[in-house]
Amino acid sequence: MFNKCEALILRTQDYGETHKIVTLFSKEMGKIGVIARGAKKPKSRMAAITQPFIHGEFMIQIGSSLGTMQQGEVIHSLRPIREDILKTAYASYLAELTDKVMEQKQPDTYVYQQLLEILLAINEGKDPEILTIIYEFKMFQKAGFAPTVHQCVHCGQISEMYKFSISEGGFLCPRCAHIDEHGIGIPPKLIKIIQLLSRIDVTRIGNISIKQENKQLLQRIMEMYYDHHGGYYLKSKKFLKQLDLLK
DSSP states (O other), X not given: OOEEEEEEEEEEEEETTTEEEEEEEETTTEEEEEEETTTTSTTOHHHHTOSTTOEEEEEEEOOSSOEEEEEEEEEEOOHHHHTOHXXXXXXXXXXXXXXXXXXXXXXXXXXXXXXXXXXXXXXXXXXXXXXXXXXXXXXXXXXXXXXXXXXXXXXXXOSOOOEXXXXXXXXXXXXXXXXXXXXXXXXXXXXXXHHHHHHOOGGGOOOOOOOHHHHHHHHHHHHHHHHHXXXXXXXXXXHHHHHHHHO
């Protein structure tokens, strides 16, 4: 029996001489792996619909392990992402992070919608650095190791934050700042931005403008935090770092 699902393609890998294994993140069924037979053939109808980041509707047959893709129809091709190395790098990181965090066949319509909206925004030319930070917060929450940013991680007070502690897992107030001598001082305006980014729904954002030095500080904090608390090796993150060095 074949099922119709709306999905994003997270990744593909070659399977034999002519086939591909496609990892879909579907709205209805969560993350699933399927075989797309003949998808490596240039003239195959499957080749066009099994490109990375495509958003489409697919007819699939669920198996005990890998399913089978029968056909598909493109809703958004997201071609501008695949044609731009920087956009591709960020989209690849978002897709790999999703692939690592999400369990097989566990649907999450909220995460699905957030990823879709972020990829559409990147496709349209919006700032991929800020969009990535927003999505990282959501995936860290999903994985259970999100930082505490709306109150002091030690005493719980919410009136004033002072610095961010990687080791403690969030903000420290002035009274508790001594707990981590390596805590990172954060300007008050940036603290408000961090709190906003941690909870904003992507479907409700317009254009967010943040100074470059603040973006770099935010990226450094998120990277250090993930390295300390996250447990997944992300190959695409290494490529992003290399692009940053080139910039």
